[in-house]
Amino acid sequence: MSKKKNTIDELLEEAIIPEDEHPYEVPMNWVWTYVKSISEVKGGKRLPKGEKLTKQITEHPYLRVVDLRGGTVDEDDLNYITKDVYEKISRYTIGYEDVYITIAGTIGRVGTIPYHLNGANLTENAAKITNIKTTNKNYLSQVLESNVITQQISAAVRATSQPKLALHRIKDLAIPLPPLNEQKRIAEKVERLLNKVEEAKQLIEEAKETFEHRRLAILDKAFRGELTANWRKKHNQYHISINYINETKKEYYESLEKKANSVEEVDQSNYPFNIPTEWKWVKAIDVCDVRDGTHDSPKYMKNGYPLITSKNLKFGEIDFSNVKYISETDHNNINKRSKVNEGDILFAMIGTIGNPVLIREIKEEFSIKNVALFKSLKSVNEEFLAYYLESINYLEPIKKNAKGSTQKFVGLNKLRESLIPIPPLEEQLVIVKELKKLLNYEKQSFKKIRDINIGELRESILLKAFRGELGTNDPTEENAIELLKESLQEQVK
Numbered sequence: 001m002s003k004k005k006n007t008i009d010e011l012l013e014e015a016i017i018p019e020d021e022h023p024y025e026v027p028m029n030w031v032w033t034y035v036k037s038i039s040e041v042k043g044g045k046r047l048p049k050g051e052k053l054t055k056q057i058t059e060h061p062y063l064r065v066v067d068l069r070g071g072t073v074d075e076d077d078l079n080y081i082t083k084d085v086y087e088k089i090s091r092y093t094i095g096y097e098d099v100y101i102t103i104a105g106t107i108g109r110v111g112t113i114p115y116h117l118n119g120a121n122l123t124e125n126a127a128k129i130t131n132i133k134t135t136n137k138n139y140l141s142q143v144l145e146s147n148v149i150t151q152q153i154s155a156a157v158r159a160t161s162q163p164k165l166a167l168h169r170i171k172d173l174a175i176p177l178p179p180l181n182e183q184k185r186i187a188e189k190v191e192r193l194l195n196k197v198e199e200a201k202q203l204i205e206e207a208k209e210t211f212e213h214r215r216l217a218i219l220d221k222a223f224r225g226e227l228t229a230n231w232r233k234k235h236n237q238y239h240i241s242i243n244y245i246n247e248t249k250k251e252y253y254e255s256l257e258k259k260a261n262s263v264e265e266v267d268q269s270n271y272p273f274n275i276p277t278e279w280k281w282v283k284a285i286d287v288c289d290v291r292d293g294t295h296d297s298p299k300y301m302k303n304g305y306p307l308i309t310s311k312n313l314k315f316g317e318i319d320f321s322n323v324k325y326i327s328e329t330d331h332n333n334i335n336k337r338s339k340v341n342e343g344d345i346l347f348a349m350i351g352t353i354g355n356p357v358l359i360r361e362i363k364e365e366f367s368i369k370n371v372a373l374f375k376s377l378k379s380v381n382e383e384f385l386a387y388y389l390e391s392i393n394y395l396e397p398i399k400k401n402a403k404g405s406t407q408k409f410v411g412l413n414k415l416r417e418s419l420i421p422i423p424p425l426e427e428q429l430v431i432v433k434e435l436k437k438l439l440n441y442e443k444q445s446f447k448k449i450r451d452i453n454i455g456e457l458r459e460s461i462l463l464k465a466f467r468g469e470l471g472t473n474d475p476t477e478e479n480a481i482e483l484l485k486e487s488l489q490e491q492v493k
Contacts (some may be wrong), residue, residue, distance in 0.1 A: 006289040011488040016481070017174055021460060023148050027468040030178045031480040036171035038133045038487050039140075043103075043167055044122030045092030053079035060086040061120040063094065063113070067103050068126060071111035071141065075361030081121060094122045099129040099141045103165040109151045110144040127167055131486040134180060138187035143175050146462040172279040176466050178473065185472040186465050192409045193461045201454045211446045218438050219391035227434045228427055232276060238424040239278040240379070245422065248378040249286055272397065272419055280424045285416040287386065289375040292349060292412045293338045298330040305331035306366040310348035313371070315450070316390075318346070326367060343382045345374040347389060350409045352404055354395050359384040372415050380420070381427040382430040387435050388420060 015037035022032050047053070053062055058080040067074050081089075094100055096118040102109040104125035113120065122128060131139060143149065151361075156169040162203050178186065180471070201321055221227050232238075236468040237267075246263040253260035275281065298307065304325035316333065326334075347355045350370045374389070376382040387393055398418060402408040424433065464470055 001079050007483060008488060012481070012484060013203055015484050015488060021174075022351060023174060024467060026176045026466075027473050027475060028175055028413050029473075029475055029479045030182075030468060030475055031171050031484060032174055033247050034171065035129060035173045035483055037484060038175075038177065039129045040137045041127055041129055041170045043092070044094075044124045045089045046124040047081070050087045051081070051088075054381050055079060058082060059087075060388050061117055062123070063100075063120050063126070064123045065105045065109070068100055068102055068109050068111060068307070071145075073111075073113050073117055075117075082274075084300055085123065089121060092122055094121065095121045095130065096129045097132065097137055099132070099137055099144065100126050101129065101144060101165070101170060102126045103167075103170070104163070105164050106441050107157060107163070108150055110141050112141055114420045118458065127165075127170060129170070133176065134483040135487075136180065136183040136187055136375040138191070139178075139183035140175075142187060142462065144173075145376060146466050147459055148466065149173055149175070150172050155458055169177075176468075177483065178468065179477040179480050180483060181475055181477060182468075186470060189472055190461060190465050191471050193272060197326055197454060197458050197461070200452075200457075204449055204452060204454070207449050208446065211442055211449070215439060215442060216392045218435065218442075219323065219387060220393060222431050223275075223391055223421055224273060224392050225279065225423070228423075228430050231427065231430050232278060235426065236278075238426050240280050240422050240424045242280060242282075245280065245282055245286055245379045252289065252377045270419070272393065275421045276423070278427070281420050282417050282422055283416065284374070284418045284420050287377050287380040287420060287422060289377070290412065290416045291338045291373045291375070293371045293373065294334045295370060298334075298369075300324045301327055304328065306364070308346070308366050308371060309369045310351045310353075310355070310371060313348050313357050316355075316357055318357055318366075323366075331365070334369075335343070335365075336402070338368055340366065340368060340373060342374070343376065345376070345382065345386050345389060345414070347372040347374060347455060349412075350417075351407055353410050354407055355392065356386050356389040358382060372412065374415075374450050381425065381428040381432060382421060383432045384423075385420070393421070394418070 004469055015033050017032040017034070026032065047062075060081045060083070062079050062081045063073060064079065067078060089227050095115055096113060096115045099110060100122065102125060123482055129140065129144075152173050153169075157163060157165055177183075218227075218359060225232070242263055242265050249260050249263055263282060266283070271281055282309040293308075300307075302325065304321060305326050306323040307326045308323065312323060340359060340362070342359055342362055344359050346359065346368065348355045348370070356374075374385060376385050398410055398414065399408070401414060402410045422428075
């Protein structure tokens with residue numbers, strides 16, 4: 001005896017989400033429903049055992065998760081299957097009218113495929129939303145990118161021990177459904193707005209690049225003596241001597257009850273670049289006490305003292321937002337070698353080498369790991385030194401001589417032996433003043449650009465779109481319930 005089919009009213013009751021379960025309020029002629037009520041969800045298929053993908057172009061592209069990005073397909077590294085393999089998995093393809101969603105690895109990427117890839121085979125790590133009825137596919141793709149869906153997907157993935165999005169959970173995703181013409185208007189407007197966001201993103205990247213070029217050019221002029229050329233003409237009585245540098249070094253190490261090696265003048269043939277005759281090239285170890293933090297891995301604690309690593313040095317500041325903590329014992333042991341004081345400069349030794357941070361104020365004690373510590377002596381102003389350590393003049397040779405293949409690393413001895421141009425103290429202060437004046441305006445402009453959150457801007461557009469707040473909704477249009485009826489009609493035939 002055949003199973004009795006539900007009536008359209010019964011199917012409609014199942015398809016419409018009750019008002020008290022709505023994620024948020026939508027216009028009166030919209031309806032909240034499930035993905036399964038307006039489409040079917042089907043999975044992709046892995047290659048048969050023993051079969052492999054090929055780079056040789058055939059009539060059968062095979063779409064992997066890595067290819068599914070940006071709302072479309074990245075075709076830079078497409079793989080293919082042979083005709084024989086295709087015949088074994090020919091049912092698991094995706095069409096131009098379908099919407100894909102990745103379900104393993106990077107979960108939740110959605111999009112559509114270009115027409116020329118119609119019928120491509122789909123990985124088992126993605127699913128297709130197909131046989132989409134009474135719903136604009138571009139609208140559906142966009143709504144699946146929005147926060148209301150990503151939150152449901154995150155909850156669904158957390159609910160299982162396997163990091164995979166099950167097909168039945170995709171079917172049960174709740175979506176807002178407007179009238180069909182409104183769907184088209186929303187999809188078109190969202191596409192226009194998101195294109196503008198992408199243009200803005202590109203402009204921001206270009207502005208960042210321009211700022212970096214200007215900043216490096218200003219620093220280059222400063223450490224070649226070009227910014228203070230006129231000042232030297234008016235103050236030609238100032239110069240720096242090796243003897244003075246030697247005396248300040250000796251005085252510092254005597255205060256630590258240590259013996260200091262004498263300062264040797266750098267041979268002119270080893271100059272990285274030309275500097276004014278009133279300046280001197282010296283090794284960093286002659287004007288700084290250069291140390292480093294621990295290279296061990298202390299046991300991490302839930303609370304304790306922050307352990308600052310290279311990744312915490314950002315934009316001239318310490319980022320405490322993602323630090324790990326160590327015990328007081330480990331903190332004290334590390335600080336016997338590398339206690340950080342105000343006026344010191346931190347310098348990343350591993351990964352992204354550089355990112356110097358001048359410590360102007362210590363609000364809480366911390367330790368350092370894989371970070372160098374420059375303690376300037378009396379012969380060099382700490383702000384002058386910090387500016388030089390972030391210049392391309394210093395960083396380029398340091399990075400060039402860094403060791404390591406996957407993760408670059410600069411050793412302590414390399415930093416100690418690195419060369420630094422030293423003007424008279426009076427001129428150092430003038431250079432610092434000029435750099436502050438020239439770079440501070442640039443820095444503030446850059447900060448405004450850096451703080452623009454493209455992701456938030458994009459999400460804001462999607463949020464407004466799927467709440468009916470883009471100004472496109474026509475309340476006189478037929479209620480979306482009629483679309484649902486049309487979509488469900490096949491099930492009662």
